[in-house]
Amino acid sequence: MASNPFQQAVSAGSVTKPPSRGDYSSDTLFRSVAYGSAFLIIILMAYILWEIGGQALPAMQKYGFGFITGIGWNPGKEEFGILPEIWGTLYSSLLALLIGGVFGISIAIFLTQDFIEARLAVVFRTIVELLAAIPSVVYGLWGIYILIPALRPIANFLHEHLGFIPFFGSELSGPGMAPAALVLAIMILPTVAAISVDAFRRIPYKVKEAAFGMGTTRWEAILKVMLPTASSGILAALVLGFGRALGETMALAMLIGNVDQISLSIFSPANTLASLLASNFPEAGTLEVQSLMYAAMALLVITLLVNVAGLAIQQYTVRKFEGKK
Amino acid sequence: MTAPIEQTVSNAASYTPTSPVVINCDIDKIYYGDFLAVRKSVVPIEKNKITGFIGPSGCGKSTVLRSLNRMNDLISVFRLEGQVTYHGQNIYARNVDPVVVRRYIGMVFQQPNPFSMSIYDNVAFGLRLNRFKGNMDERVQKALEGAALWKEVKDKLKNSGLSLSGGQQQRLCIARAIATEPDVLLMDEPCSALDPIATRQVEELMLELKEHYTLALVTHNMQQAMRVADNTCFFGVDISQGGRTGYLVEMGKTKQVFEDPQAQLTKEYVAGEFS
Amino acid sequence: MSTTNPPLSSATTLVKDYNLQRQPLEYRAMKSIFLTGMTWAMAILASVPLFSVIYMLVIKGGTRINWETLTALPPAGFEMGGGFGNAIIGTLVMVVIASAISVPFGTLAAVYLGVFDPNSRTATLSRFLAKTLTGFPSILAGVFVYSILVIKFGYSALAGGISLAVLMLPTVVLAAEEAMRQVPQRMKDAAYGMGCTRSQVIWKVVLPTGMPGILTGVMLAVAGAAGESAPLLFTALFSNYYISEVMEPTASLSILIYNFSAMPFDNQIELAWTASLVLVLIVLIFNILARLLGRAKV
Numbered sequence: 001m002a003s004n005p006f007q008q009a010v011s012a013g014s015v016t017k018p019p020s021r022g023d024y025s026s027d028t029l030f031r032s033v034a035y036g037s038a039f040l041i042i043i044l045m046a047y048i049l050w051e052i053g054g055q056a057l058p059a060m061q062k063y064g065f066g067f068i069t070g071i072g073w074n075p076g077k078e079e080f081g082i083l084p085e086i087w088g089t090l091y092s093s094l095l096a097l098l099i100g101g102v103f104g105i106s107i108a109i110f111l112t113q114d115f116i117e118a119r120l121a122v123v124f125r126t127i128v129e130l131l132a133a134i135p136s137v138v139y140g141l142w143g144i145y146i147l148i149p150a151l152r153p154i155a156n157f158l159h160e161h162l163g164f165i166p167f168f169g170s171e172l173s174g175p176g177m178a179p180a181a182l183v184l185a186i187m188i189l190p191t192v193a194a195i196s197v198d199a200f201r202r203i204p205y206k207v208k209e210a211a212f213g214m215g216t217t218r219w220e221a222i223l224k225v226m227l228p229t230a231s232s233g234i235l236a237a238l239v240l241g242f243g244r245a246l247g248e249t250m251a252l253a254m255l256i257g258n259v260d261q262i263s264l265s266i267f268s269p270a271n272t273l274a275s276l277l278a279s280n281f282p283e284a285g286t287l288e289v290q291s292l293m294y295a296a297m298a299l300l301v302i303t304l305l306v307n308v309a310g311l312a313i314q315q316y317t318v319r320k321f322e323g324k325k
Numbered sequence: 326m327t328a329p330i331e332q333t334v335s336n337a338a339s340y341t342p343t344s345p346v347v348i349n350c351d352i353d354k355i356y357y358g359d360f361l362a363v364r365k366s367v368v369p370i371e372k373n374k375i376t377g378f379i380g381p382s383g384c385g386k387s388t389v390l391r392s393l394n395r396m397n398d399l400i401s402v403f404r405l406e407g408q409v410t411y412h413g414q415n416i417y418a419r420n421v422d423p424v425v426v427r428r429y430i431g432m433v434f435q436q437p438n439p440f441s442m443s444i445y446d447n448v449a450f451g452l453r454l455n456r457f458k459g460n461m462d463e464r465v466q467k468a469l470e471g472a473a474l475w476k477e478v479k480d481k482l483k484n485s486g487l488s489l490s491g492g493q494q495q496r497l498c499i500a501r502a503i504a505t506e507p508d509v510l511l512m513d514e515p516c517s518a519l520d521p522i523a524t525r526q527v528e529e530l531m532l533e534l535k536e537h538y539t540l541a542l543v544t545h546n547m548q549q550a551m552r553v554a555d556n557t558c559f560f561g562v563d564i565s566q567g568g569r570t571g572y573l574v575e576m577g578k579t580k581q582v583f584e585d586p587q588a589q590l591t592k593e594y595v596a597g598e599f600s
Numbered sequence: 601m602s603t604t605n606p607p608l609s610s611a612t613t614l615v616k617d618y619n620l621q622r623q624p625l626e627y628r629a630m631k632s633i634f635l636t637g638m639t640w641a642m643a644i645l646a647s648v649p650l651f652s653v654i655y656m657l658v659i660k661g662g663t664r665i666n667w668e669t670l671t672a673l674p675p676a677g678f679e680m681g682g683g684f685g686n687a688i689i690g691t692l693v694m695v696v697i698a699s700a701i702s703v704p705f706g707t708l709a710a711v712y713l714g715v716f717d718p719n720s721r722t723a724t725l726s727r728f729l730a731k732t733l734t735g736f737p738s739i740l741a742g743v744f745v746y747s748i749l750v751i752k753f754g755y756s757a758l759a760g761g762i763s764l765a766v767l768m769l770p771t772v773v774l775a776a777e778e779a780m781r782q783v784p785q786r787m788k789d790a791a792y793g794m795g796c797t798r799s800q801v802i803w804k805v806v807l808p809t810g811m812p813g814i815l816t817g818v819m820l821a822v823a824g825a826a827g828e829s830a831p832l833l834f835t836a837l838f839s840n841y842y843i844s845e846v847m848e849p850t851a852s853l854s855i856l857i858y859n860f861s862a863m864p865f866d867n868q869i870e871l872a873w874t875a876s877l878v879l880v881l882i883v884l885i886f887n888i889l890a891r892l893l894g895r896a897k898v
Contacts (some may be wrong), residue, residue, distance in 0.1 A: 014507065015451070015507050016795075017428065019425070033715075038712040041709055042722070045732070052743060054747075068746060103645070125641060133702060135827025138876045142653050145656075146656055217629065248737070249737075254862075284835075293743070303737050396793060425795070428795035432793035442808070502794070563789065
């Protein structure tokens with residue numbers, strides 16, 4: 001071992017010595033492995049895009065853009081079009097966002113704007129977290145046997161009396177857009193609520209002080225000051241919630257009806273990209289699999305774009321408030 | 326016209342050591358990125374003495390202290406021009422590993438920072454790190470006795486280090502630092518987070534420790550330097566170029582610096598005209 | 601006593617009157633009360649599905665909880681009785697495989713992101729992608745593993761486990777990174793000051809201190825993985841038997857529920873409810889563990 005000039009300096013009883021060669025090599029090894037793991041995440045994302053894209057390529061070359069605008073899924077005739085599924089995915093997620101978004105934001109306001117004492121807020125926070133914890137299939141099961149029967153009388157009432165409005169244009173015979181969107185709303189509500197709570201918490205206290213100092217009522221402060229200040233964070237919450245809704249599969253597969261049609265009526269059955277994949281994949285032959293991969297690619301691109309947009313908005317919000325604080 | 330920042334070291338700043346010098350700190354410049362934090366300062370640290378660093382805030386005393394064991398390396402924009410010679414070796418030489426340096430030059434920080442483990446494990450940390458194979462219990466006890474903490478904790482060695490009071494935590498950190506018996510102990514305002522009684526205990530401890538170790542102490546409390554330090558370095562702030570650059574104004578035996586300061590700035594500082 | 605006051609001057613007439621008493625019938629106050637009422641109503645309404653689901657699970661699923669249900673094999677079409685023992689084991693096996701992959705991999709990545717070089721370009725990109733992957737559609741994880749593994753080696757529990765690992769990974773990475781960032785800088789400084797190499801600082805101080813936070817993240821990720829179903833459709837498929845090796849398809853609670861919920865047989869539907877109850881209990885246990893671990897004394 002190379003002579004260590006420092007070693008002469010210490011007293012006889014000293015224990016200090018430089019790290020051993022083993023320490024040094026394990027340090028280098030560990031740092032490389034850690035770097036490699038972080039880098040592998042980047043590789044994973046690239047690999048996913050590469051793999052699904054590659055599998056979709058034959059179908060993309062065969063059907064081209066007509067696949068996106070076509071209607072009807074017919075393995076026997078080798079005719080595939082995913083327009084109804086794209087419609088179903090976007091429409092169901094949008095409806096879910098409207099309902100889940102409003103509820104999510106209102107719960108975030110409820111939890112952060114001093115409506116209830118801290119202990120009760122923890123209870124509500126737990127309820128919201130438990131809503132997120134329930135697996136998708138269980139919501140699907142509940143939706144089939146509890147929600148749809150409960151919804152039917154209301155739906156049929158609306159259809160009978162307000163059927164001229166396109167949204168209520170059909171009967172709710174069983175699965176359909178409405179129960180699917182409702183369950184989806186329940187599932188994304190926790191996401192929207194959590195990110196919105198975060199957005200409200202970032203608001204510097206002095207903003208709240210300033211609002212109340214001017215003599216606003218609690219609601220005037222919330223609506224005119226807190227909401228606008230937190231607006232970019234809430235936007236992020238909504239976009240990310242929308243992204244979550246787009247990717248949801250099982251509950252929708254069980255509740256949306258799996259019918260390839262486009263309709264404005266919220267009571268008619270429909271189909272989504274994810275449920276198309278879930279329902280058709282198990283029995284699909286080679287050509288159908290390739291077309292399904294094309295559909296998967298479409299879903300991937302849509303959800304990635306939405307999620308990246310949502311994250312970008314969220315990071316913008318964080319930076320904005322880090323300056324203010 | 327204001328003098329340029331690269332001025333020569335004033336007479337007051339040079340000090341002729343009377344005991345063997347353990348660390349010879351010869352700084353030309355210290356940069357944080359583009360910001361010149363410290364300029365020409367020569368600080369010899371003598372063996373078995375306590376060298377105190379005093380001065381107003383922003384004068385670079387902590388920066389200089391932390392340069393002695395390469396702790397500043399943790400700040401990515403840090404750059405030192407000059408050399409710090411420890412037993413003849415420049416610790417900023419290219420082939421020197423800062424990890425090795427820190428095994429011989431220990432540090433006690435401003436905020437007590439015991440690890441979230443038991444008191445025993447905190448003290449044994451350095452021993453295990455250096456692969457000590459002997460009687461661990463004995464060394465732990467010796468270190469805790471050396472830090473004047475043994476009697477208070479001997480029955481609760483398994484308790485978490487964080488369960489102690491502030492003063493006890495700081496003494497635990499000292500015990501941890503001396504368990505391996507390093508050569509030098511650097512102390513960066515070790516008492517600033519402590520109450521007066523704990524401060525007094527740590528100061529008495531420092532006077533005992535200097536018999537076996539070499540100590541360098543940064544303090545914002547002049548009276549502490551007067552009580553404890555053998556040598557005192559007074560750092561000042563140079564604002565002549567628009568920024569705040571620290572530099573060694575004067576160094577000497579403590580008695581001389583406080584009773585008969587050579588530089589005008591030192592006179593004003595010890596008279597309490599600024600802090 | 602008169603409640604009207606003479607106006608002080610024209611400059612002060614913006615503030616309408618000096619009556620400081622509460623006036624609940626005034627427009628502003630009424631609007632406030634209405635909105636508060638709506639907020640309360642929405643909070644309570646949002647809780648209804650949770651309680652409804654739990655209630656139904658207990659009522660409809662609770663009746664079949666017995667030793668037979670938990671150990672027997674799934675019944676065929678017109679059969680009575682049966683259970684889902686193989687599904688419970690299948691779920692657990694795949695979750696273990698998924699954890700064995702995602703926890704080490706994710707923690708190591710988090711060590712780099714949180715401590716070694718948080719601001720490097722690799723770290724920033726990796727962190728961003730990990731966040732993007734948290735919202736990744738679970739079915740696409742199944743499609744991905746299908747195309748890299750199942751096509752060549754067939755449906756298997758291993759493939760199922762790997763697809764769950766892909767879904768668990770972002771949660772583990774982000775939770776572990778946060779846990780390690782929370783370790784106070786002064787503790788890391790103390791370790792550096794003692795002459796620890798960077799790996800030693802991690803192994804001896806950061807990982808032990810951040811362990812509660814890391815375990816919380818792992819438990820939450822496990823809870824999510826146990827409930828997943830979509831990826832399993834493409835990877836582990838289903839089986840009516842107990843698993844004997846990882847390279848063959850296996851049953852899982854989530855797929856069993858999915859399959860049985862669509863069957864026209866009362867027996868199967870009852871079992872679907874019971875399986876749902878068991879699955880939710882498993883998920884709840886992991887959620888509670890996550891909370892308990894997070895509160896562990898640092």
